Amino acid sequence: xxxxxxxxxxxxxxxxxxxxxxxxxxxxxxxxxxxxxxxxxxxxxxxxxxxxxxxxxxxxxxxxxxxxxxxxxxxxxxxxxxxxxxxxxxxxxxxxxxxxxxxxxxxxxxxxxxxxxxxxxxxxxxxxxxxxxxxxxxxxxxxxxxxxxxxxxxxxxxxxxxxxxxxxxxxxxxxxxxxxxxxxxxxxxxxxxxxxxxxxxxxxxxxxxxxxxxxxxxxxxxxxxxxxxxxxxxxxxxxxxxxxxxxxxxxxxxxxx
Numbered sequence: 688x689x690x691x692x693x694x695x696x697x698x699x700x701x702x703x704x705x706x707x708x709x710x711x712x713x714x715x716x717x718x719x720x721x722x723x724x725x726x727x728x729x730x731x732x733x734x735x736x737x738x739x740x741x742x743x744x745x746x747x748x749x750x751x752x753x754x755x756x757x758x759x760x761x762x763x764x765x766x767x768x769x770x771x772x773x774x775x776x777x778x779x780x781x782x783x784x785x786x787x788x789x790x791x792x793x794x795x796x797x798x799x800x801x802x803x804x805x806x807x808x809x810x811x812x813x814x815x816x817x818x819x820x821x822x823x824x825x826x827x828x829x830x831x832x833x834x835x836x837x838x839x840x841x842x843x844x845x846x847x848x849x850x851x852x853x854x855x856x857x858x859x860x861x862x863x864x865x866x867x868x869x870x871x872x873x874x875x876x877x878x879x880x881x882x883x884x885x886x887x888x889x890x891x892x893x894x895x896x897x898x899x900x901x902x903x904x905x906x907x908x909x910x911x912x913x914x915x916x917x918x919x920x921x922x923x924x925x926x927x928x929x930x931x932x933x934x935x936x937x938x939x940x941x942x943x944x
Contacts, residue, residue, distance in 0.1 A: 688723070690726070691825075691846045692722075692881065692884060693728065693731060693881075693884035693885070693943070694729070694730070694731050694733055694877075694880045694881055694884045695707045695723040695731075695733070696733045696734075697719050697720070697723070697732065697734050697735075697757075698734075698735055698736065699712065699716070699735070699737065699741075700919060701736025701737075701741070701743050702736075702737040702740070702793075702935065704746060704771045704782075704897070705739065705740035705744065705753070705790075705791060706737065706740045706796070707744065707745065707746040707796065708742065708745055708751045708796075709790075710749065710765075711761040712746075712768035713765065713770070713773070714769070715775055715858040716769075716773055717769060717776070720773060720777065720875045721776065722730075723782075724776055724781075729731060729782060730782055730883070730884040730885075730888045731782055731783050731880045731881070731883040731884035732777075732780070732782060732785070732851070733784075733787060733822070733876055733877065733880040734777070734784060734786050734799070734800075734803060735786070735789055735876065736787075736789055736790065738789075739790045739811075740789075740790040740802060741787075741788045741789050741791060741792040742793075742795070742796025742799060743791055743794065743800075743817075743917040743936050744795035744796045744797075744801075744817060745765075745792040745794060752764070752867065753860070755875075763785060764880045769824070770795055770798075770826050771828070772797060773799065773827065773839075774799065774832075775828070777802035777803060777937060778895075778899070779895070779899065781888070781889075781892035782892065783805070784802070784803040784805070784808065784887075785800070785803060785876055785879050785880045785897070785941050786802075786806045786807070786881065787807050787872055787875075787876035788804065788807065788809065788812040788854075788863065789810070789812065789872055790809065790811055790812055790817075791813045792812065792813070792819060793813075793815045794815075794817035794827075795826060797816060797827040798826070798832060799812050799827060800814075801828070801829065801832040801833060801836060801862075801927075804895065805864050805870075806820050806856070806863040807863065807866075807867060807872065807875050807876045808854045808857060808863040808865070808867070808872075808874045809854065809868055810854050810867065810869060811869055812853075812854040812857070812863075812896040813851050813853060813854070813873065814851070814852045814854075814857045814862060815849055815850065815851040816829065816833070816845050816849050817849055818827070819846060819849050820849045821847075827845055830842075833846065835902060836861060836862060837861055839862050840935075852898075854866045871912050871930075878928055884891070885941060886926040886941055887920075887923070887926070887929070887943070888902070888925070888943035889919070889920060889923050889943070890920050890923070890926075893920060895942065896912075896916070897909070897912060897913060909913070918931070923944060924942055925939075925941045925944065927943060928940060928942070929941075
C-alpha cells in the first residue's frame with residue numbers, strides 16, 4: 688500500500704497465484720483497509736491487483752488443504768473473520784473507493800470489486816461469480832451487492848449459472864463504469880481517484896451512507912436521512928468554501944472537512 692496526495696492505493700500482489708487470497712493476503716488486506724479507513728489524510732482509495740488478475744477469490748489450494756482436516760464451520764470461519772470485514776470496510780468507510788480491475792475478478796474477488804463505488808476495467812478484465820461452480824453459495828457481500836448493481840433477475844442468472852463475462856459484457860450490464868485499454872487503466876483509475884480525493888470528502892461519505900440505506904428503508908426514512916445529511920454537510924468547511932468560490936467565480940478548493 689502507498690499513500691500520495693490523499694489517495695491510498697492498495698494492491699494485491701500475488702500475480703503468480705492470480706492474486707488469490709491465502710491467509711497471509713487476507714490478513715494483510717484487512718490491515719491495510721483498517722489503516723486507510725481510520726486515516727483522515729486518506730480521502731480516496733484505489734484498489735487493484737498485479738499481473739493478469741484482479742483477484743480470483745479464495746486460494747483454492749490452501750482451501751483444499753484446510754478442508755481435509757476441518758468441519759465446514761471451521762473451514763468457513765474465514766468468511767466471518769476475513770471476507771465479511773473486508774467487504775464491509777470497502778463498502779462503508781467514509782471515503783470513496785475505486786476498483787481498477789486489471790484482469791480476472793472471480794468469486795470473492797468480484798465481490799470486493801462490487802464493494803467499490805467505481806469500477807474501471809481493463810479491456811482484458813473478466814468477471815465471474817464462481818461460487819456455484821464449486822457447489823458453494825456467495826459470500827463477501829455478493830448477494831447484497833450484485834442485485835443493487837444489476838437487478839435481482841440478472842443477479843440470479845449470474846450467481847446460479849456463473850458465466851464468465853468479458854469487460855464489454857460487464858459494461859453492458861452496468862457492472863463497470865468504464866472499460867479502457869489495458870495500458871491506460873492505471874492512469875484512468877488514478878485520475879478518477881485523484882479527482883475524488885480533491886472533492887468534498889464528508890459529502891462523499893454521506894452519499895455512500897444514503898445509497899446503502901436507500902434501498903432497504905421506506906421513502907419517509909430516506910427523506911429524513913437526506914435532511915439530516917444535508918444539514919451536516921451544510922456545516923462543513925467544504926460547503927462554505929464552495930459558496931465562496933461560486934460568488935468569487937473561481938474553482939473551489941476542498942479540504943475534506
